[in-house]
Amino acid sequence: MEDLWERLRAVRARPTDPHDVGVEVQSAGPAPPGWEWVAPMVARRTLIFELESVFWGQLEGLVDAQQWQDVLCFDTETTGLSGGAGTVAFLVGWAKLLPSREENCIPKVQVDQWFLRDLPGEPELLNLLDAEFRASRSLVSFNGASFDLPLLKTRWVLSGRTFPDVVHRDDLPVARRLWKRILSSCRLGQLEQDVLGVQRKDDVPGSLVPELWFSYLRCGAAADFATPLEGVLRHHAQDVYSLLCLDLLIHAVSRQPGHNLWQPVHQYEQRRRPLARLAPWGMLHPDLGSRVLVDFWGWLALQSSLEKVRALEAAWQWNPNAVVGLAWGQTLKRLGDIRALKVWEFLWDNSRCLPALVETLKWLEHRDRSPEALTKALRLVAQAQEGAAITQKDRQALQKRRLRLEKRL
Numbered sequence: 001m002e003d004l005w006e007r008l009r010a011v012r013a014r015p016t017d018p019h020d021v022g023v024e025v026q027s028a029g030p031a032p033p034g035w036e037w038v039a040p041m042v043a044r045r046t047l048i049f050e051l052e053s054v055f056w057g058q059l060e061g062l063v064d065a066q067q068w069q070d071v072l073c074f075d076t077e078t079t080g081l082s083g084g085a086g087t088v089a090f091l092v093g094w095a096k097l098l099p100s101r102e103e104n105c106i107p108k109v110q111v112d113q114w115f116l117r118d119l120p121g122e123p124e125l126l127n128l129l130d131a132e133f134r135a136s137r138s139l140v141s142f143n144g145a146s147f148d149l150p151l152l153k154t155r156w157v158l159s160g161r162t163f164p165d166v167v168h169r170d171d172l173p174v175a176r177r178l179w180k181r182i183l184s185s186c187r188l189g190q191l192e193q194d195v196l197g198v199q200r201k202d203d204v205p206g207s208l209v210p211e212l213w214f215s216y217l218r219c220g221a222a223a224d225f226a227t228p229l230e231g232v233l234r235h236h237a238q239d240v241y242s243l244l245c246l247d248l249l250i251h252a253v254s255r256q257p258g259h260n261l262w263q264p265v266h267q268y269e270q271r272r273r274p275l276a277r278l279a280p281w282g283m284l285h286p287d288l289g290s291r292v293l294v295d296f297w298g299w300l301a302l303q304s305s306l307e308k309v310r311a312l313e314a315a316w317q318w319n320p321n322a323v324v325g326l327a328w329g330q331t332l333k334r335l336g337d338i339r340a341l342k343v344w345e346f347l348w349d350n351s352r353c354l355p356a357l358v359e360t361l362k363w364l365e366h367r368d369r370s371p372e373a374l375t376k377a378l379r380l381v382a383q384a385q386e387g388a389a390i391t392q393k394d395r396q397a398l399q400k401r402r403l404r405l406e407k408r409l
């Protein structure tokens with residue numbers, strides 16, 4: 001075992017610069033337009049453009065652009081979609097806001113992309129990314145908590161590094177709460193179409209990205225990588241730009257859920273017409289339209305207790321069903337409002353909703369506790385036991401409650 005450790009130390013102590021070990025490095029050649037070589041096998045591109053004016057005009061009073069200073073909305077393109085130690089990120093990038101110091105000025109967006117020409121250049125790429133991550137305030141991803149971030153951390157560990165201790169948040173869980181019930185899926189592409197109004201054309205599917213990069217390697221990894229991989233580079237740039245816009249939108253909904261720009265709905269029957277406008281370098285600007293549809297229940301979770309009562313009462317008047325009634329009753333119950341009892345009694349009398357009956361019995365037995373309330377509870381228990389549409393487990397629970405009520409009386 002000691003001999004093995006000695007050999008591992010010797011391997012780790014070897015110089016990483018190919019020039020130090022006598023390996024001939026081919027000249028990178030001129031970089032594609034807009035790119036620059038920052039290392040023999042690593043190229044970088046920076047795109048700066050103004051955020052779409054209509055989109056920013058809708059969110060300007062709901063978000064503070066200064067809060068996104070040095071916040072990196074990042075994404076990766078990898079050699080595989082399954083993760084693991086053999087998967088490498090060959091394209092890493094992010095979008096961030098560049099807030100203006102002048103008032104009433106539209107902030108700019110900066111998109112940075114780092115391209116790995118070939119696998120031997122990965123240590124140099126990680127070294128450059130490490131400095132960028134450490135200088136950032138926080139990282140934002142979409143499904144990055146389960147894929148992109150673990151993948152990068154694995155690459156850092158395999159290179160003998162420690163991943164920067166930077167605050168990270170993932171927008172996928174929040175997006176699911178706001179749109180899962182009304183959209184067919186919560187993929188970033190679906191959210192782009194139905195929420196941001198972005199419909200890509202001639203886009204490269206994410207599943208083809210690894211094969212396109214390996215095909216580029218098999219053809220010699222030419223210095224002009226932008227020609228064979230132009231679709232991949234544009235796809236990645238749109239991903240990070242859309243993620244930045246989605247992050248701004250989610251923050252606005254969470255911060256001011258009562259704003260009239262949001263329209264809570266229970267279902268999404270028609271797909272909206274894409275209204276996105278062309279942005280520089282083949283990307284698309286988002287367009288929210290006149291209203292942003294959000295899932296009623298996800299939107300409700302962001303409200304205060306009093307706002308929840310008002311929203312649920314309006315939903316109850318529109319459609320008095322068991323789902324809305326139970327949620328409204330629970331909210332009223334937490335506020336100690338007697339109207340909760342009326343809602344549960346209505347559900348039991350009209351639809352024989354057993355959960356509503358259980359809540360009614362709990363209120364009568366534990367909150368009211370008067371002889372009249374206990375007598376009423378016993379009558380409701382007997383009524384439920386006579387019904388046939390009730391499981392044996394529920395019958396046993398009702399019998400226990402009946403014996404307890406009789407004992408109290």
